[in-house]
Amino acid sequence: MTPEQLADRTARAVDAAVRAGRTLGLTVTEPRVLHDVFSVVVHLAPAPVVARVLTVLPHYADLAGQARRQRAELDLARWLADRGTPVIPPSPLVPAEPVQCDGLSMTFWQFVAEDADREPDYVANAGRVPELHAAMRDYPGELSYLSAAEPRFIDDGLVRLADHPDLIDPADLDRARREWQILGPVVRDRATFARTFPGIELQPVHGDCPAVNIFPGVDGDRYADFEMVTLGPVEWDLAGVGPDGAAAYDREAQRRGMRRLDRDVLRFVDAVGMLRFVAALALAPQLPLLAEAARTLPEQWRPMPFAGGLTG
Template structure:
């Protein structure tokens, strides 16, 4: 979805990284930093640039939907939630203390600045499937700790399930304007009907699920967004910080992960609500096809999950809880 704050579809991954380094370096210099050795740490959905020798990482959005002002507002929510946690000593990657906790706009892009963390044992380095599953289950258990901390966050200014409404609606609108061959017209129609159901749910979620625990959430599968360091684990990437049921943060972690979360939290996960949240998560993945023109390898990455969405019973008001 090309917008004012996304790179040209013509950019290769290397060009995207080079452009991000340039933006991050100039933005850092504007804040008084002197990054002599900037280097790219990550280049997939965002580009993360370490402004070495400073312990500062700049997140440069690669795929973003909506006007620049909306992106900046979302980033302010992220900085506020992550900063609130960091100030309380929570295990999170916090905003950089070397610069103000504000997004920095440069050349029509909005950047955020974070602490540099030396990850010592990345999940991506684990190749044995059994070991990978064991570690991921353990990390899902740690989400219970994060949720307990976030339950104390006021969250009054956070929208409910904002990664779904209106975000998914915007991407589906883009797919209606610019169809992707991986999605048939009938499948797009199904997706838009499911989104309408989720709009209804978000308007009054407690009415459908009276037992739902609404609170501040990480918003984007925290069990996946976790770094292991020499001194412990840190949750990162609160880009989709929102308010909602804890089940939204537990989508796609699998039965063992859910059992571990229940053990660690001492609370029961609502399986019916989890199933609805997983439908919403799959719909989010379907909508991500709107960004395929910006990232040619994105559609093959999404296709297995889209196949899972196709196999699910379509979401409707009748089967909503």
């Protein structure tokens, strides 16, 4: 997409958020874009409400599927907030339901002022994830097994990348497909996971690297962005954090009487996470910064154990 097309997409998302917010009774006169990557995040000022509008999606995504995932996120965030967990909660000024407007699906959240001067410390953040896992453990909502891995997304991306040698070397794409033949069955089937990793329990987890999704509010840090919430091993939330982040998690988990990370499972989730990143390159026509990220992919991925060390 050209810069003009990207700007038009952002403007369309802002217009839809403003229109939907006003329909819900909010006063919106000074909308301000806070974030614009896979979603456009808009502060509907002066209302203390933030709209998150999904914009970068695979071709098969439909409004019904988007709404299901958004509803799961809203339900979990509200449940955590009601129990005192520091999260960005759904806005109390509108119903905690996905809203669709102009062909876009969105959710509405309480506005929280950001401490923009504070640099994120992802290793320290990883040490806070056991607190979140302990809080999520008893969540009663129904969640699907490893839905955050998005096997259909990986399937589709690996097919589409055959037409994009500019984004991935054919040899790397071949490796991705061979790895997915081994990893895919474990991702898709809970019983296969249990046979592969006996004794590793599953629980509700954030789904999208919570160490990166801790929001630095002026009134304190808050967990945020639960749109990938899923049922999985706790290791799923530590994919890609590196050895220092894993060690920080283990120290806090041990202090709380929780189990340490299993290194075999961690290699598995690291491998699946890398394949999700590879598949996401197929979205580069919608999000050009992915093409830039593709340049660093080989040096990160090639040294990793093939398929996380699994042999199929």
